[in-house]
Amino acid sequence: MPNGAGCLLDVLAAHDVEVVFGLPGVHNLAVWEALREHPGIRMIGVRHEQTAVYAADGYARATGRLGVAIVTTGPGAANTLGATGEAWASGSPVLVVATDIPFTLRRPGVHRGVLHETRDQRALFGPVTKASFDVPSAPELGAYVDQAVRQALRSPHGPVYLGVPTDFLSAEVPRHLPEEAEPLPPVPDLADAEELIARSVRPVIWAGGGAARSGAGAAVGDLAAKLRAPVLTTYGARGLCDSPFVVRGPVHTPPAGRLWDEADLVIAIGTDFDGMMTQNWLQPRPSALLAVNVDRDDATKNYPADVVVEGDAASVTAALAAAVTEKKAVFDVEAVNADVRAFAEADxxxxxxxxxxxxxxxxxxxxxxxxxxxxxxxxxxxxxxxxxxxxxxxxxxxxxxxxxxxxxxxxxxxxxxxxxxxxxxxxxxxxxxxxxxxxxxxxxxxxxxxxxxxxxxxxxxxxxxxxxxxxxxxxxxxxxxxxxxxxxxxxxxxxxxxxxxxxxxxxxxxxxxxxxxxxxxxxxxxxx
The missing domain is CATH 3.40.50.970 (Thiamin diphosphate (ThDP)-binding fold, Pyr/PP domains)
Structure with missing residues (x-):
């Protein structure tokens, strides 16, 4: 029977985790000992806990896989908060594993003054995570690791905190075998979306970070080619697809901004229209808006949509690309890109x-x-x-x-x-x-x-x-x-x-x- 530290690593490995970032502390040394003998996971030791989470975030953004940071108790956990907040606001699948004081020394509602003790370490992470968990007993450690990983990787992605009392890492715990990955939900009915697209003459696609995280690049390219529609990408979707319809510059420039203004339909894929991209919503609401998003509320919180298709960006966009009728080009994306370049050169x-x-x-x-x-x-x-x-x-x-x-x-x-x-x-x-x-x-x-x-x-x-x-x-x-x-x-x-x-x-x-x-x-x- 493995100890808790070994179980933690085994569950991560079962989810295809190959690298973790972290910093050792007195309460998590059992993880470092387990890593020394674990065949499948590389530990990159950093010099500050904030770096551990930033590095996990950078890894997640570059690969689309889970980024994992392992840090110690109290101030070690607290040092991660700025980086965890960035992962939360950017929708990065990151798991922050922080040890906590020994379970046997804790008294509910009492701060006893144990080394690195806080009144409620998990509560620190509430505002900057998608979800947070404290492992309640050593035998449940594997199940909680599995649950935390699945939550971070479930759309919409985001960081998850997992608190593990340090004594659980050395305790004998049962093995935990994760179940198979959850299947994507089926594509919902697209009739209203298809009708909205069919009526449009000047469609523009706006692709966001959710499109990138779902791997929707090829589908967005196919839809753009079918509709001859310019593709405006947010910062989180840069490089989404290699298409001649992608606008090579920000919507903040007048040449790209005019595409938004002149569109009779904006097809928003995996975006919440945040303030940074919309100049704090000074972009006027388009005359018609079709939103594709895994979260209906997220899709409409900043601009009301005429039609919302709630589902995975990649599968929904692929289905739309297959269903819609080809259109004639109205916008000259090559000319827009030349104008954006000229604007930058003059600026x-x-x-x-x-x-x-x-x-x-x-x-x-x-x-x-x-x-x-x-x-x-x-x-x-x-x-x-x-x-x-x-x-x-x-x-x-x-x-x-x-x-x-x-x-x-x-x-x-x-x-x-x-x-x-x-x-x-x-x-x-x-x-x-x-x-x-x-x-x-x-x-x-x-x-x-x-x-x-x-x-x-x-x-x-x-x-x-x-x-x-x-x-x-x-x-x-x-x-x-x-x-x-x-x-x-x-x-x-x-x-x-x-x-x-x-x-x-x-x-x-x-x-x-x-x-x-x-x-x-x-x-x-x-x-x-």
């Missing part, structure tokens, strides 16, 4: 040089909440599904580098970060080197918090708190054994990227103004 030639240096890469790009990250999130042409991870859900500064650690388990990764946000997790340069992960850090150093400096500038305020003392980033990286170069501006960036394979840092000393995707520059203005 910031330096930013376009930066984007051109990244063009054509097969690496996963993970962008932080920083000015160069905003340019990448809005304007970089992502050529493959899951090719971009961007923290638009919660907008957590410091996401980029630690999330890239997780993404790099699956594919070479470029982390686009600023000097301010990188310092949140710079200690994990040690993880990068120790695990020899193929991450190239492109650190754009503008001397501080560039976006906030811009906000102060346009408000006519003096710079306060935004100009930072920084290290010599190249020497910092090299002190961890990570090769680094420094560039003055973006000339030479493409060549520097081509020369990197394993861990590396490229420091680019440059200043960029934020793109039109950032709220101070939104072109739609409130009449209030």
């Amino acid at each position: 910031s030639p330096e930013a376009v040089r930066f984007l051109d240096a990244l063009a054509g890469t097969d690496a996963t790009i993970v962008a932080d909440m920083c000015i160069p990250g905003y340019w990448v999130g809005g304007f970089h042409h992502v050529t493959r599904e899951r090719g971009l991870a961007y923290p638009v859900g919660w907008g957590t500064l410091g996401f980029g580098f630690p999330a890239a650690i997780g993404a790099a388990v699956a594919n070479r990764t470029i982390a686009v970060v600023g000097d301010g946000g990188f310092l949140f997790a710079c200690g994990d340069l040690a993880t990068l080197r120790q695990e020899n992960l193929p991450v190239t850090i492109v650190l754009v150093d503008d001397g501080g918090y560039g976006m906030l400096r811009y906000d102060q500038r346009i408000a006519g305020h003096a710079h306060t708190g935004v100009d930072l003392t920084r290290p010599d980033f190249a020497k910092l990286a090299e002190s961890f054994g990570v090769p680094a170069v420094t560039l003055k501006g973006f000339d030479g960036l493409r060549e520097a990227l081509a020369d990197t394979t394993g861990p590396a840092m490229i420091v680019v000393e440059a200043n960029l103004d934020p793109p039109i995707t950032t709220s101070p520059r939104w072109y739609r203005k409130s009449s209030a």
Whole structure:
């Protein structure tokens, strides 16, 4: 009979988990001992619990699989909350396993002062998870792990917290064999949706993160080809499909925004129309809206829909593509893409040089909440599904580098970060080197918090708190054994990227103004 730690790993392995991210603590050392002998799961040890969850999130976004973080009790668990909130807001399937104080020492309703004890550790996670569980007894540990994994992977995806009393990890527990995966629900009746599409002349497709998480890329491409409809993608759906109908730029630009304005039908697939994508809902409701979503309430919470098809985005979209009649093209997507490119070139030639240096890469790009990250999130042409991870859900500064650690388990990764946000997790340069992960850090150093400096500038305020003392980033990286170069501006960036394979840092000393995707520059203005 295995102990609890072994059971935990066996259930994860039965769900095809191959890697976990974590940090050891006195209460979870039994898991590290079990990992030493477990044949199927790799542990990547990080230097901060927040990194563990960011890395699990980056892995989940890059692969579509479950990301797992294993951390210790009390402050270790609490350190994960910012990263867990980002996973929640972005719909990432992440499991946070945190130990808790020994069950035998706990008294309900009493804080006794046990090492790392909180009054209610699970309650910390309520606002930032899809679901949370405490394992109530050692024999039930396997069943609770199974339940937590299934909840994280069940659409709509999201992070799940699992609290395990530390003494359960060393207790003998029965083996737990997970049941087979739940089948997708059948495609519902599409008659109303087909009728709405048939009446349209100028349809536009709006594809969101739910479409990407369901693997709906091919189906979206087929539907777009059938309808000759432009495809607007949210940050979470960049690279969804390789189609000539995909608009290569954000709806925040006037050329792409006009598609929304002129459409007589918007087909929304796997999206909730969040404020960041709609300029806080200043985009007018389209004259007709068809929503495909696993959650009816989520589909209609921001714009009322004429028809909602509640179901899996991939299967529903595929069925629609097979059922609808071909239409003639009204919109010229190639011309729109040319106009978006011209808009960006006129707005910031330096930013376009930066984007051109990244063009054509097969690496996963993970962008932080920083000015160069905003340019990448809005304007970089992502050529493959899951090719971009961007923290638009919660907008957590410091996401980029630690999330890239997780993404790099699956594919070479470029982390686009600023000097301010990188310092949140710079200690994990040690993880990068120790695990020899193929991450190239492109650190754009503008001397501080560039976006906030811009906000102060346009408000006519003096710079306060935004100009930072920084290290010599190249020497910092090299002190961890990570090769680094420094560039003055973006000339030479493409060549520097081509020369990197394993861990590396490229420091680019440059200043960029934020793109039109950032709220101070939104072109739609409130009449209030």
